[in-house]
Amino acid sequence: MTTTAKALSLKSNLLYQVAKYAWEGTLYQKNQEITDLLHEEYKDHYTRKQVANQIRIAMGLPPHDSEQITGENDEEALMGLSYEPVWVTDSSICQKCDKEHRDCIAACDAHAISADSEGHIIIDKEKCLGDGHCVQACNFGALAENSQFVPLIKLLKETKDPIYASIAPAFAGQFGENVTAGKLRSALKKIGFTEVVETALYADLLTMKEALEFDEHVKDEHDFLITSCCCPVWIKLIENKYPELVEKISPSVSPMIASGRIIKKFEPNAKVVFIGPCIAKKQEIMLPELKGAIDFVLTFKELNAIFEAAGVNPVEEADHENAQASWGGRVYGRTGGVSGAVAATVERLVPKKVQKLRSLKVDGVLEIQKLLEQLKTSGLKNANFIEGMACKGGCVGGPGRLITPEAGTNQVNQYGDASVAKTPVENPEVYTILARFGHSHTDTVPPLTGESPISQLLGRHLGPNK
Incomplete structure (x- = not known):
């Protein structure tokens, strides 16, 4: 399976798993199980922190610098909405990308995405138009759009x-x-x-x-x-x-x-x-x-x-x-x-x-x-x-x-x-x-x-x- 196919597969599988537990009403209790399941399946391509942040974003929460999905104040925040259209789930994963041609940068016609000297992706929120095509272009799944479907299920x-x-x-x-x-x-x-x-x-x-x-x-x-x-x-x-x-x-x-x-x-x-x-x-x-x-x-x-x-x-x-x-x-x-x-x-x-x-x-x-x-x-x-x-x-x-x-x-x-x-x-x-x-x-x-x-x-x- 290609890296791109892996990214698309992870996204689809993650949405399904999060939706499944949210529908059952057990998402907050079982979110760590989803991390274990998905990281085991995609561990050659994704860090635990990246998978955890993908799940956080699907839950309507911003990414953070931890392999744990939720913190003590997160459960109350699940019904909140974010103005941010796109999140970087784990900038360290961007170092695997081709430094000469980054698909997310090429997909952003607003020139809102750049990389720093260490290869980490940065989104300029002032320039970002929020169209989300960078998410589709990212071969490593390091970008994710803000999601609202977990609070909607609730x-x-x-x-x-x-x-x-x-x-x-x-x-x-x-x-x-x-x-x-x-x-x-x-x-x-x-x-x-x-x-x-x-x-x-x-x-x-x-x-x-x-x-x-x-x-x-x-x-x-x-x-x-x-x-x-x-x-x-x-x-x-x-x-x-x-x-x-x-x-x-x-x-x-x-x-x-x-x-x-x-x-x-x-x-x-x-x-x-x-x-x-x-x-x-x-x-x-x-x-x-x-x-x-x-x-x-x-x-x-x-x-x-x-x-x-x-x-x-x-x-x-x-x-x-x-x-x-x-x-x-x-x-x-x-x-x-x-x-x-x-x-x-x-x-x-x-x-x-x-x-x-x-x-x-x-x-x-x-x-x-x-x-x-x-x-x-x-x-x-x-x-x-x-x-x-x-x-x-x-x-x-x-x-x-x-x-x-x-x-x-x-x-x-x-x-x-x-x-x-x-x-x-x-x-x-x-x-x-x-x-x-x-x-x-x-x-x-x-x-x-x-x-x-x-x-x-x-x-x-x-x-x-x-």
Whole structure:
């Protein structure tokens, strides 16, 4: 087995073992047994301290300089969330890596990773975008993303409050081609979720909002709008390195945040868990202006580990679909989905719009940085709506995925095409939400801009825990 395969095998095995004991309620008592088991299997490649820290991170705890997993104050800290997107589990293991070509450094387009004179890896937290691709690139498993699935298991097994799963559009095909949306919904309810909603439904609402904003702000060939949907890395790059472009960003939250805010508006005691392929989402929910909307973020890989630990196989579950989103909302999961959805919605809402939407879409951190440099220096000539995705292929290329970006794109397109509604304008579920805010289906303009309650929930300007 290659070193890379060993690293991937350790990660998968570790997630399963931690999830298994967490599901049984014995993780805190048996975590040392997991260290012994995994170190014995992988001892030629991993130190005991590294395995212990991998387990700590999976438990929601920061790494430390010990072969022991937990300390006296750690049990109380298990429900805490960390702002750190990526941890170095054991920098001494990095000395085994090729000094001339380190895969983690090559994978970090933000240039946030370096090595000191002794070969230890260092992450510059100021530069780190939190996309998590360095974790996937590390051949020795010395890097690990912050995990929240252990406290989530505790929540699923103990809370009396309703728990909603907001499942990202990129879910299509992730758990097998034969795992339909209805089967996945049944599997999630079996492990303790009260209900499952498509994040794509809330993408529908934001699509309408951005279509109206495009009509309002893009008046001539010199105007353009930057979409703020989906990708927190895209927005972070603009805010940190190109502040002069911030005024061009649509003042909207991501569909993930919108789903949590709207659900909690009507069920204040509800807990909302976002499930998707994105590691950066774990950092997004901790931002002060967004905090409180989403309680936990789970990657598809982490959810798969929980299914295995709980003995739940989604393909064997009943197919009870609760279809909610249009084609437009569902294709948000791949490159071009946001701009395609907004363009189709502009045509429906503002058919006589003189300044037609002309989109420019880029994916990958290097490509979006090139585009932002171009916007900064020479502006934009051939487009007026800009979509950026940090991962190649869009969200389907996120590091928490289970299938290739190409397969993910194909599955997302198929699921999108299966929707009855092409755009949110034809989606009755959108008007059901608007009606709960007191708005009629016959309103001339949907109340998604201005200061209406629903518009406020969809805007970034709300404070924490609103």
